[in-house]
Amino acid sequence: MIFSVKYRYLYILLLSAYSFFNILFTEGYRLFGHAIQWYYLFSTLFILVVLIWESNHLLEINVAKLQRRVANKIHPLLLQFFLSIPFVIAISGLSALTIFKLMPDDNVSLFFNFKLSLGFTFRVNLFLNSINAIAFFINKYKESQLETEQLKKKTLEARFEALRNQINPHFLFNSLNVLSFLVYKDADTSSKFIEQLSKAYRYLLFHQDKRLVLLEEEMNFIHAYLFLIKIRFEENLKVKINIPKSYYQYYIPPATLQLLIENAIKHNIVSQRRPLSIEIKGHNMRLEVINNLQEKELKEPSTSVGLKNISLRYEFMTNEKVEVHKNAHTFSVHIPLIQLADK
Structure with missing residues (x-):
């Protein structure tokens, strides 16, 4: 530490x-019983502080080894402080003996000099070990914070990976479910469906390790995805896209729009009598996915792949929130467009 x-x-x-200066201010030099030159006093104090500091430095280097020998039963700070006391006594004795020999005075005994030195060196040692303890715990606190942040990051990474892995199987299952009905109905359309399915799934596989994709790439995928679901719902599903081309240079998490479209279909009635209308538009650096609200009476069980997935993925990457608005007639989700720093 220090x-x-x-x-x-x-x-x-x-x-x-x-x-x-503290001794000069309080006239502590009078304790010596005789006048003492300032440079002698300062030199003595400096040497004592050096010896105290360096003895603790030596202990600090070896205290970890000593702690292992006592099976970690004593805190390293306590171990260092207790081990420093013999050094303090030895330094005080050496100081008192030196002063007694160099500046003999019949009125001042060796023991008195020793007590003066011991009082000073002990206070300095206690002060330095106290500061060292403060530095030790501050450092431990910072390490704890860093470990917490690293653990949090790893946890978020794992959750993000789990969220991302939910998309592909869910999308493939839905698509194959549609295809299973289509192959018996129209072979030509089935062929086109498989072609668009491979294009869409290629996009998901290629971008599965990415956190963000260009909106332009996402829209190419969405057009393939819309082809797939329009075959199933035909005119019962109407999708309108109105996104400025200037927005295509920004980023969103992959398959975000697909999840929102899928979410709208999952929770609303889609029929000839009550067609579902979905509009995707860009406004104010956000994408808005809006659908007319006609909720199913019997709701499908949630798999947490929809809105929760999108909201959590945005939490990992930006401070901007995904906004959900609902009234008697419409349901809309507003997702932020992300601009990378180097763009």
């Missing part, structure tokens, strides 16, 4: 200077 920082000697100098 004992291994790049500019630690700058911090040592600042802490020494703070201690020096």
Whole structure:
């Protein structure tokens, strides 16, 4: 943590200077019992802070190994602090002995010098270990946040993959269901149906690993898809498309429009007496898929492939929301167009 920082000697100098001016301000030098030159005082404080800091630096390097030996039963911060105390005592004793030898004074005993040094070094050591503990827990908090974000990202990736994989089997099942009725009715139309089905499914397979596709590519797929469903519903289904060509350069999640069309068909009556009208139009950098509301009395069980799928996929990629509007006569879904940053 802090004992291994790049500019630690700058911090040592600042802490020494703070201690020096604090002693001058409080006239703490009087405790020595005699006058002491300021440079001796500052040098002594600086050396003591260096020794305390570097001893903790040495402990910090080896505390992980020591912790493994005690089977991780002691928190590394506590282990470091307790191990630093013998260093503090040794440094205080060395300091007191040095001062006693260099500046002998009959009025000041060796033990008194030792107590002064111990009081200072212990406070410095406690202060540094407290700051180290704060830095340790801040770092752990950041690591925890990063791990949470990474886990969240992996979870979202997995959910996104699951949502995307729901589309292809669902689409293929519906298409084959239509084809099973068609082959006995019209061989030529069946051939065209298979051709358009292969074109549509090729699009889904090719884009299954993509989060976004050009709207132009999506619309080419939609035209093939509309051919398939129009064979089944004939004039009972009317689809009108009015999207400005300038919108074709933007992006949407693949098969979004197909899911919305499928959702409208699934939940509404589609018959000769009550045809379903769907309009796809572009407005205000959004696509609007609107259908006349004529809900089925017996609703089909939901498979969560429709609106929920689309909303969740948009949540993964943009802050803009998918909007759903419903009144007595119409049901509409507004989806944002996405512009990539490098476009």
